[in-house]
Structure formats: structure tokens, C-alpha cells
Amino acid sequence: xxxxxxxxxxxxxxxxxxxxxxxxxxxxxxxxxxxxxxxxxxxxxxxxxxxxxxxxxxxxxxxxxxxxxxxxxxxxxxxxxxxxxxxxxxxxxxxxxxxxxxxxxxxxxxxxxxxxxxxxxxxxxxxxxxxxxxxxxxxxxxxxxxxxxxxxxxxxxxxxxxxxxxxxx
Amino acid sequence: xxxxxxxxxxxxxxxxxxxxxxxxxxxxxxxxxxxxxxxxxxxxxxxxxxxxxxxxxxxxxxxxxxxxxxxxxxxxxxxxxxxxxxxxxxxxxxxxxxxxxxxxxxxxxxxxxxxxxxxxxxxxxxxxxxxxxxxxxxxxxxxxxxxxxxxxxxxxxxxxxxxxxxxxx
Numbered sequence: 090x091x092x093x094x095x096x097x098x099x100x101x102x103x104x105x106x107x108x109x110x111x112x113x114x115x116x117x118x119x120x121x122x123x124x125x126x127x128x129x130x131x132x133x134x135x136x137x138x139x140x141x142x143x144x145x146x147x148x149x150x151x152x153x154x155x156x157x158x159x160x161x162x163x164x165x166x167x168x169x170x171x172x173x174x175x176x177x178x179x180x181x182x183x184x185x186x187x188x189x190x191x192x193x194x195x196x197x198x199x200x201x202x203x204x205x206x207x208x209x210x211x212x213x214x215x216x217x218x219x220x221x222x223x224x225x226x227x228x229x230x231x232x233x234x235x236x237x238x239x240x241x242x243x244x245x246x247x248x249x250x251x252x253x254x255x256x257x258x
Numbered sequence: 259x260x261x262x263x264x265x266x267x268x269x270x271x272x273x274x275x276x277x278x279x280x281x282x283x284x285x286x287x288x289x290x291x292x293x294x295x296x297x298x299x300x301x302x303x304x305x306x307x308x309x310x311x312x313x314x315x316x317x318x319x320x321x322x323x324x325x326x327x328x329x330x331x332x333x334x335x336x337x338x339x340x341x342x343x344x345x346x347x348x349x350x351x352x353x354x355x356x357x358x359x360x361x362x363x364x365x366x367x368x369x370x371x372x373x374x375x376x377x378x379x380x381x382x383x384x385x386x387x388x389x390x391x392x393x394x395x396x397x398x399x400x401x402x403x404x405x406x407x408x409x410x411x412x413x414x415x416x417x418x419x420x421x422x423x424x425x426x427x
Contacts, residue, residue, distance in 0.1 A: 093355075094348030105348060112341045172281045179263030179274060180398065185353035185405050186262075229349065236354050 093184075093239075097232035100194070108228030111221050117170030122161075124213050125170075129161040132207035136200075144199045147190050168222075183229070184236030192237035197230035262353075262408075266401035269363070277397030280390050286339030291330075293382050294339075298330040301376035305369075313368045316359050337391075352398070353405030361406035366399035 094105050101108075117125070133156050139145040148156060162173040163181055174181060190196075204226050208219050263274050270277075286294070302325050308314040317325060331342040332350055343350060359365075373395050377388050 092347070093351065097348060105345065108348075109341060109344050112344075172278060175278050175281075176274065178261070179266060179277075179401055180352050181349070182262065182351065182353040182401075182405065183349050184351040185408065188408075232348055232351075236351065239354065239357075 093232055093235045096235035096238075097228050100234060101227045101231035103224045103228040103231075105228065107224045109225070111168055111225045114218075114221070115169035116218055116221065117165055117168045120214060120218060122165060122170070124211065125161040125164050125168075126157075128207055128211045128214070129157045129164070131211050132160070132204055133157050135203040135206060139199070139203070141199060144196060147196065184233060184239075187233050187236065188240060190237075192230075192233045194231075194234055197234050201227055201230055262401055262404045265404035265407075266397050269403060270396045270400035272393045272397040272400075274397065276393045278394070280337055280394045283387075283390070284338035285387055285390065286334055286337045289383060289387060291334060291339070293380065294330040294333050294337075295326075297376055297380045297383070298326045298333070300380050301329070301373055302326050304372040304375060308368070308372070310368060313365060316365065353402060353408075356402050356405065357409060359406075361399075361402045363400075363403055366403050370396055370399055 091099070097108075098104055133148075133153050136148055136156075137145065137153050159174070159178070162177065166172045166174045167181075201223075205223060208214055208222060214222075260268070266277075267273055302317075302322050305317055305325075306314065306322050328343070328347070331346065335341045335343045336350075370392075374392060377383055377391065383391075
């Protein structure tokens with residue numbers, strides 16, 4: 090059976106080494122906190138205004154300012170900055186925290202579309218950092234798609250057992 | 259509804275700030291790679307030899323050397339060292355990767371019992387590092403118990419829908 094990162098690499102087209110090339114440079118020190126805040130604000134402004142209702146609705150139960158803070162705190166922590174996310178919310182636990190959402194391949198591509206636009210229209214992000222971040226985001230998005238499929242498989246198995254119970258009595 | 263980290267703090271008795279005090283010092287630089295390898299080896303030697311069969315059996319489908327490597331690579335990465343875990347396996351995704359296992363409160367306490375013994379019998383770990391690590395481990399163990407209960411709740415809801423389908427037809 091393929092592991093989560095094998096699926097993520099195959100589906101995203103990004104090798105794990107390229108995804109985690111974000112660790113070769115300290116992007117937090119290079120870009121600074123304000124750039125991360127600007128990027129996440131730019132990103133979620135696009136998401137919450139998306140003309141695609143199916144995608145916009147995924148975020149309907151979250152406040153935009155919370156979504157922005159959760160995202161930039163995670164990015165800062167993961168890209169060499171202070172552990173802002175964990176100090177406030179504990180472990181990232183990326184797959185578990187995305188469980189309430191339908192993280193399909195289509196949703197991953199839409200997320201990445203907005204992120205590419207946000208990266209391109211946020212000032213002070215050099216092209217090397219952009220490439221590193223997009224590889225990381227692309228791999229991570231499909232890592233979450235793999236996590237989502239795992240959830241669906243496991244639920245189906247659990248329910249199969251549950252529905253079979255009556256006939257076993 | 260309580261969040262994952264609120265449950266983790268309440269059940270473990272360790273505040274999130276104390277759990278993530280591991281970030282105040284670079285424990286990897288302080289202790290070095292070999293100490294982390296020794297700690298995880300010591301820990302899993304105890305686990306795989308546990309007289310409690312119910313606990314030992316949780317690990318029965320994993321090779322001991324894999325369990326050791328996964329653990330010390332995660333510890334090294336999380337405690338200030340190189341991102342060994344992610345380079346090989348992608349995001350830690352702690353809750354999702356523990357899904358196959360029954361992470362009960364009893365299992366968390368047994369895990370912590372062995373880890374305390376391992377910390378106490380691995381040389382070159384000073385008492386301040388031990389306290390920081392045990393707070394982190396204790397909080398994390400109950401964070402995973404909270405994640406496990408989430409899984410059980412969600413499965414029950416999904417299966418309730420599944421079993422209700424026939425009557426809706």
C-alpha cells in the first residue's frame with residue numbers, strides 16, 4: 090500500500106525532497122512576519138470572494154480572520170519562525186484538522202490556484218521563495234487529499250461492520 | 259465544544275505553554291542526535307518487552323527498528339534539529355498516523371510510564387530537559403487520546419447515517 094507521502098508525491102508531481110526544500114533556507118527570517126500575514130490575508134480575501142460557490146462554501150463556517158491567523162501562524166512555525174501555532178493550538182495535526190472539510194483533488198487545485206495568485210500579488214516575495222513555497226503547498230495539498238481518502242475508506246469499513254451487526258445477532 | 263488542545267491540557271494536567279516549553283531551548287543542540295537514538299531505543303526495548311500484553315500487542319504489526327527510527331526522527335525534528343522525519347515521511351500528521359491504534363487514556367498512561375523509565379535510564383539527559391520533554395510527551399499523549407475520541411465519534415455519526423439509510427428509502 091502506498092504511504093501518505095508517496096501518494097502526495099505522485100498526485101502532486103512534487104517529490105518529498107522538493108516539498109521540504111523549504112527547510113534549506115529559513116524563509117521566516119528571509120521574508121519576515123508581516124509578509125506571511127500579508128500572504129494569508131491576500132489568500133483568504135480571494136477564497137472568501139471566490140466566484141466558485143462550491144469552493145467558497147467549504148470555508149463558510151469559519152471566520153475569515155481566524156482562517157488567516159491559523160494559516161500564517163502555521164506557515165511561520167513551519168518555515169523557521171517561532172512556534173506561534175503550537176503555542177496557541179497545539180500540534181498542527183494537519184490531516185485531523187482538515188477532517189471536517191471535503192479535501193478533494195478539485196479542492197486542492199482550487200486552493201493552489203488562489204495561493205499562486207496570492208504569492209504573485211504579495212510584495213517582497215522573491216522568486217526562489219515562491220518556488221519553494223509552491224512546491225511545499227502543492228505537496229501538502231495532495232498529502233491532505235491522501236488523508237481525506239484514508240478517512241473515507243476507514244469510515245466505509247467501520248460502517249460496513251456496523252451495518253453487518255444485525256445479521257450477526 | 260472543547261478544542262483538541264483544551265482537552266489535552268485538561269486530561270494531561272499540562273498547560274499548552276508548559277508542553278511547548280520545549281521550544282524555549284534547542285534540545286537537539288543540547289542533547290545531540292545519539293541521545294535521541296538511545297532514548298527511543300531504550301523506550302521501545304521496554305515497550306516490545308512489556309509484560310502487559312494488551313499494550314505490547316498495539317505495536318505487534320510494526321518492526322521495532324522502524325518504530326525507533328520514526329520516533330527519534332520526529333523528536334529530533336520537533337526539538338530543534340534537522341527535519342529528518344518530514345524528509346523521509348512528509349508531515350508528522352500525528353493524529354492521522356495514530357488512527358490505526360487504540361489510543362486510550364490507559365494506553366497513554368502506559369506509554370508515559372515507559373517513557374519516564376527510558377528518560378531516567380538514558381545517560382546525558384539533564385533534569386531540566388527531562389521535565390520539558392515529559393511535559394511535552396504527556397500533553398501530546400492526551401492530545402492523541404482526544405484525536406482518537408474524535409475518530410470514534412465521527413465514525414459513530416457516519417455509521418448512524420449509513421444504518422439509517424434503509425428506513426429512508
